[in-house]
Amino acid sequence: xxxxxxxxxxxxxxxxxxxxxxxxxxxxxxxxxxxxxxxxxxxxxxxxxxxxxxxxxxxxxxxxxxxxxxxxxxxxxxxxxxxxxxxxxxxxxxxxxxxxxxxxxxxxxxxxxxxxxxxxxxxxxxxxxxxxxxxxxxxxxxxxxxxxxxxxxxxxxxxxxxxxxxxxxxxxxxxxxxxxxxxxxxxxxxxxxxxxxxxxxxxxxxxxxxxxxxxxxxxxxxxxxxxxxxxxxxxxxxxxxxxx
Amino acid sequence: xxxxxxxxxxxxxxxxxxxxxxxxxxxxxxxxxxxxxxxxxxxxxxxxxxxxxxxxxxxxxxxxxxxxxxxxxxxxxxxxxxxxxxxxxxxxxxxxxxxxxxxxxxxxxxxxxxxxxxxxxxxxxxxxxxxxxxxxxxxxxxxxxxxxxxxxxxxxxxxxxxxxxxxxxxxxxxxxxxxxxxxxxxxxxxxxxxxxxxxxxxxxxxxxxxxxxxxxxxxxxxxxxxxxxxxxxxxxxxxxxxxxxxxxxxxxxxxxxxxxxxxxxxxxxxxxxxxxxxxxxxxxxxxxxxxxxxxxxxxxxxxxxxxxxxxxxxxxxxxxxxxxxxxxxxxxxxxxxxxxxxxxxxxxxxxxxxxxxxxxxxxxxxxxxxxxxxxxxxxxxxxxxxxxxxxxxx
Numbered sequence: 123x124x125x126x127x128x129x130x131x132x133x134x135x136x137x138x139x140x141x142x143x144x145x146x147x148x149x150x151x152x153x154x155x156x157x158x159x160x161x162x163x164x165x166x167x168x169x170x171x172x173x174x175x176x177x178x179x180x181x182x183x184x185x186x187x188x189x190x191x192x193x194x195x196x197x198x199x200x201x202x203x204x205x206x207x208x209x210x211x212x213x214x215x216x217x218x219x220x221x222x223x224x225x226x227x228x229x230x231x232x233x234x235x236x237x238x239x240x241x242x243x244x245x246x247x248x249x250x251x252x253x254x255x256x257x258x259x260x261x262x263x264x265x266x267x268x269x270x271x272x273x274x275x276x277x278x279x280x281x282x283x284x285x286x287x288x289x290x291x292x293x294x295x296x297x298x299x300x301x302x303x304x305x306x307x308x309x310x311x312x313x314x315x316x317x318x319x320x321x322x323x324x325x326x327x328x329x330x331x332x333x334x335x336x337x338x339x340x341x342x343x344x345x346x347x348x349x350x351x352x353x354x355x356x357x358x359x360x361x362x363x364x365x366x
Numbered sequence: 367x368x369x370x371x372x373x374x375x376x377x378x379x380x381x382x383x384x385x386x387x388x389x390x391x392x393x394x395x396x397x398x399x400x401x402x403x404x405x406x407x408x409x410x411x412x413x414x415x416x417x418x419x420x421x422x423x424x425x426x427x428x429x430x431x432x433x434x435x436x437x438x439x440x441x442x443x444x445x446x447x448x449x450x451x452x453x454x455x456x457x458x459x460x461x462x463x464x465x466x467x468x469x470x471x472x473x474x475x476x477x478x479x480x481x482x483x484x485x486x487x488x489x490x491x492x493x494x495x496x497x498x499x500x501x502x503x504x505x506x507x508x509x510x511x512x513x514x515x516x517x518x519x520x521x522x523x524x525x526x527x528x529x530x531x532x533x534x535x536x537x538x539x540x541x542x543x544x545x546x547x548x549x550x551x552x553x554x555x556x557x558x559x560x561x562x563x564x565x566x567x568x569x570x571x572x573x574x575x576x577x578x579x580x581x582x583x584x585x586x587x588x589x590x591x592x593x594x595x596x597x598x599x600x601x602x603x604x605x606x607x608x609x610x611x612x613x614x615x616x617x618x619x620x621x622x623x624x625x626x627x628x629x630x631x632x633x634x635x636x637x638x639x640x641x642x643x644x645x646x647x648x649x650x651x652x653x654x655x656x657x658x659x660x661x662x663x664x665x666x667x668x669x670x671x672x673x674x675x676x677x678x679x680x681x682x683x684x685x686x687x688x689x690x691x692x693x694x695x696x697x698x699x700x701x702x703x704x705x706x707x708x709x710x711x712x713x714x715x716x717x718x719x720x721x722x723x724x725x726x727x728x729x730x731x732x733x734x735x736x737x738x739x740x741x742x743x744x745x746x747x748x749x750x751x752x753x754x755x756x757x758x759x760x
Contacts, residue, residue: 196627212616213612213616224608227605227608240605279624
């Protein structure tokens with residue numbers, strides 16, 4: 123298939139704290155990868171580095187063969203990287219539909235909407251996550267589960283090749299998690315590359331064929347979930363709240 | 367695109383790693399959407415987003431639309447009926463300030479880029495207009511647009527350094543530019559370039575118009591104001607406006623969605639500067655000269671005051687606030703004249719300094735800020751609607 127993302131010796135320090143410490147890995151096109159680790163391991167920082175919200179102190183990031191380390195965020199989105207935020211960031215004064223329309227106004231989103239028009243594409247994206255009946259409502263009054271789905275939908279609006287999902291399951295009930303799991307599975311089947319950060323390990327481990335484990339900024343394991351879980355070093359890093 | 371990939375491709379030492387050039391077509395929507403698209407007939411009739419014409423129709427037939435249109439009729443015909451220079455003057459200033467305040471609202475309220483130096487574009491517009499009329503012999507009509515365009519250029523000049531900052535630092539940067547202009551245009555030593563204390567005296571607009579009187583000036587400014595406000599409202603309600611609001615709400619999130627926020631912030635500065643420049647051109651043509659006071663910080667604060675009084679991030683709120691200021695000033699003026707005529711403390715009311723009205727207005731402003739959260743236009747409309755419903759018996 124081919125490698126879509128390469129991270130080489132990536133390091134990020136915040137003052138005295140090394141949040142990401144010499145991390146290297148590759149992600150194949152079309153794969154579904156989980157990124158786990160205890161709180162503070164550096165998972166969100168790693169996402170920030172890949173999506174362009176932080177600049178690394180050293181190391182490089184290669185996307186589809188191009189060195190994107192110096193590219194800014196919107197340029198990376200233009201290349202096909204899209205991310206969600208752990209704490210949802212909806213646009214508070216706009217309706218849900220407008221939230222999606224903003225994403226559709228990005229260069230890739232506009233290209234995707236050339237045939238059917240931005241309004242209809244945005245409606246379709248909302249419908250696919252099940253929020254279409256709330257299209258004209260602003261996010262302020264919506265429950266957390268809906269906002270998480272909105273976050274997911276907004277990431278899809280820019281038609282990404284690589285989707286970085288930061289804690290897509292946190293704060294959701296089991297049924298709501300199932301909805302997101304189903305969407306992720308469908309996207310994966312269609313050939314998109316997805317990296318998931320998660321704490322809800324039971325769902326994550328059942329879903330992803332490959333897991334990266336981060337601990338104190340270092341990549342300590344990389345492999346299938348059942349292999350990784352049995353490694354002593356991972357056990358010792360005490361994987362979150364779930365049973366290991 | 368493929369050639370670019372070849373040249374950027376890293377040197378492969380590891381044979382196992384290949385970089386594939388085939389990708390999913392960029393314009394193909396996700397297949398997970400297709401099943402929703404198949405329900406197209408049902409989906410899109412049900413979830414149809416109303417068109418601009420539908421929105422306009424529903425606005426006109428609503429209570430707000432009724433109030434808006436009635437307001438428009440009032441501000442057009444009341445001065446015409448009263449037919450006195452004082453009233454024409456008040457309403458012309460109200461209209462100029464409306465355009466000016468709305469320009470600030472579009473930049474700061476709608477797009478979230480708070481500007482404390484709006485007078486810079488107002489003044490550049492005014493000075494440019496005056497310069498082209500007096501020194502280059504242009505007609506007033508093109509000079510006004512040239513004022514707007516040169517204001518855009520200055521807006522870019524301000525925006526490029528200032529947009530590196532956000533929040534209070536952006537505001538201070540814009541203020542710095544307007545104060546810079548204030549000093550440049552005041553300095554006697556630079557008066558051979560920047561006109562100094564004298565500024566540029568200009569015959570007023572009422573002289574340029576073919577009838578040569580203030581009524582024509584009033585009508586010209588009215589038409590231009592309606593056009594400017596309608597254009598700004600159109601931007602506000604358009605997708606460009608949606609992006610501006612998105613940048614205001616959460617710039618990082620908007621950037622993450624793929625929007626080049628820096629470019630759109632520059633657009634906001636340019637559009638705002640254009641309308642401020644137009645307003646500045648009319649201001650200079652009305653008062654009869656372009657002088658350095660047009661760049662004062664008070665002039666920068668006027669649009670902020672008008673917009674906050676009326677209601678921020680609405681565009682219509684700025685218009686309301688500007689009229690409120692002009693009409694309150696007029697009212698207080700008339701009130702004090704009335705007191706003088708009636709013989710109440712004539713020594714006091716006859717010799718009032720003009721600053722006294724500003725003092726009263728400041729007190730009114732403080733009271734308004736204390737008791738209304740988001741300006742007085744929305745509560746006024748709501749209470750009017752309650753009253754109207756009561757009258758028609760709902």
